[in-house]
Amino acid sequence: MERILFVVPPNITFDDFVRPPGNVGTVRLGQSDKNFGSVITDIPLGIISLSTYLKKHLELTSMAIDFNVQLLKESDFEFGDFRSYFRQHFLAGKYDEFNPTVVAISAQFTSSYHSVVDIAAVCRERFPEATILAGGNLVTAMYRDFFADSACIDAICFGEGELPLRDLLLATDRPALIAGHNSWISREKVPAVGNPFQHTFIEDLDDIPFLDYDILDLDGYRLNPTLSRYAVGAESAGALAIMTSRGCPFKCTFCASYQAHGRKMRYYSEQRVAEDIDQIIARYGMKSFIIQDDHFMGGRERPYNIVAAIKERGGAIFFQNALALYALDRRFLQLLKDTGIDELVLPVESGSARVLKDVMHKPLKLDIVKRVIDDCREIGIFTDCNIIVGMPGETKADIDESREFLKGVYGDWFRVFVATPIPGSEMYDEAIDKKYFVNSPVNANYKRAVIETPDWSAEFIQHISYAMNIELNFVHNSNVRLGDDRKALDCFEKVLRVKPDHAIACFYAASCLERLGEPEKAAEYLEKARDFAATSTFWTPYIEMFGIPVFPDDPREAA
Template structure:
């Protein structure tokens, strides 16, 4: 769903959607083109052409940087007077580098961009404005040693009521949740919502860890529910995806939101992960009644040492099991998020995590390899200790590859160890299989096979589940696929041998 595009329209246009019809849009463009300060023409002349005065480029992650030079050069080639600015968390963390290396970039936005960009667009002389505004970093501000400041929207009610009539919403849908319940709704009419901003915590791998501002901002419950009501009545929304980082932090507010969402009969997803520390039985019940059937718990590690001394996450590991038991009682599919490969984490800590997952009884565990994002404390630790390539430049990260090498463990070793953890808890010792809930287990394994068609263990355990369900033909087909993959892939044969599966018969 093009949330960012319609959000931008909402924030920068006075005539908001849905009042903005195609005819009004065309007239707005023509009106814009007649402004003297924009194109220098006479008021009655219509310049219906695309020569933007400013182009803003979003750069959320390092790997976007490799495209910046070409894109900014093409913009300037088209019209050298066009002001080119860059924003996003990766840009904020690398202002000086971007301005040094990218001659076609005029300024970098410091943190959130709505207010700085709106002020820039409304200024009479954009380049002069860039040089003097507190939220823009330029070559001049760097030379003068001026420190940028954030310009934040304080009242999030102003930016909640996004409308989508500018686009054909039927063209957009996402399958966010990995869950056997994910396909309950066949025709998803999915929309997105962010009801809060900020995070008070200091997890080492997060880009927010380098930010001293730990404040939170919230949209009011009334504004949230009003927008949900509009999306349901206008578009028939049946899936609401909430992308807050900390939706549960204000527990009473969260309870009221979920309490009032229940009447809309929606499927609710919160894929960013929920904090166990704020979940009590009342909240869990309200979440279920609101339409949630899958939860993602941001646990990160089953080792208290890793949580407290390495990640700096304020989670007491003993909190998790009671929460999981309450979630289980309400019929949730329970998935945990874990991070592996942090400097200082040892094999005994990873083994502790595997043991913890089995004891707590998670339905599924998602393992991420630690990524030293620029701006995070993890990046500083890795750079200072040469755990990553010395002098690695912005844009040289390959986020599909684990790059942290320590004296104790190579990157290749950690990758393999982490994948063995995944196979162990999600397949070999799958919670639903252990508890003889074979239908749900089979649905989960089908989900994996659909996403990863050459996943041998998905087919092996799908076959096992189907056999118990007396679906012999399907079971045989899945086992045949498993054997075919093993025949052609040495890596899967090694994994099968490791878990003593290769010689097992159906």
């Protein structure tokens, strides 16, 4: 019987974990008094889909280890690198009896690159007879690099893995299968140029049985999920991730999701989605659902019907991946609100029409952005707007135009990210071709600039992205401008739960509390703001840039 060990590497680099930069959230491990980089725990739908599909076709047992969960369960971390940590973990006796015949490593993000190499090396030591495979968006796009840096990976799956992995495990001659299969890549098959490999997709997603959530430590995914960063996080701690479709037809230059799922849309049937929801409620007692589709709004009535089906069962929904704004008409927004959705992530990306059209190739007009944000505010849905800064081809004038537009709309919150060249994206290829990289692609993390162009430096993008965050969310906060200090305060305190030493969040929380008639609590926050600003020079440029009167001897405070 096959025994497959699925491994998910940390979605953070070792350096960012042990020495988190000032512009990111942090976590504490156990009783440790040290701050570590925030590790996100999102349910890896890919590996549990593989597990359940393989069990449909052959006899096997499976086990999963997600190091994003495992790291957060440690009481402390004293290792000099991740490889040492992985070695200690895999030497533990828990794997003695299981003794996998196949180790399957799944990675999605560039920040996991070195961990994939390290895990493969440690698993080769620990399980010398096992076949070591790797897959996922990252590995699909960077297969040349992985084979160059790892002698321990036996084969790499190109794109989705259900059918290729089934074919491999059923084959009597596995090396021959890999050699002749268009979706399996071996070291010997890597061409000098070009890409001869092809996806092998499941066309009817209903062929995949109910996902194998049972191989996961489900409680562990409540430790620090993405949705804990959002307003609904506390209420949805018991949510379970689902995916109702695969694929995305759009060609945004910063996105590489098509590398795994293709551009053609494929759907689970509405009946199947309803059956999965019923099973989740019955098996796990969970009635909150995180929908992770890349393009949920595909199909005319399908999105309405799925949301309605969840509503009928008394379920709650959170869309982790942003919904296409063009499809968010008043009717659908009202349905979402009636279902209990109080917050949406909106993929605004830029406030520059030129950048959206000519640089990002994103089919979105700015009047739609304003209309959706206004509708959400009227209906009572909190808007969390994603913004990207630093695209190749974007100029400083474009960034200024974007800032001015975004200050003119009343989004509740803006998440400003550094444009990150994801392997497999058009942006990544352009950065490689034009030699824009000034730092390794694998050090990118949406908060660190790794490219520069003739229009700007990496340092400028690093600075302006965070300056936009401060300007839009604090200095020019929409809810403060509209007189809703309570809602603004809730947002500032949410920031402080993720980053307790955020001097500017403390200052603006104090300002809200003062206006809300809570002077004692306001004084506590103001004292913290001054302490954090005095002890860390990180805040100084932004305090000075926007004239934020944090300190008592600042003449602006008297004014």
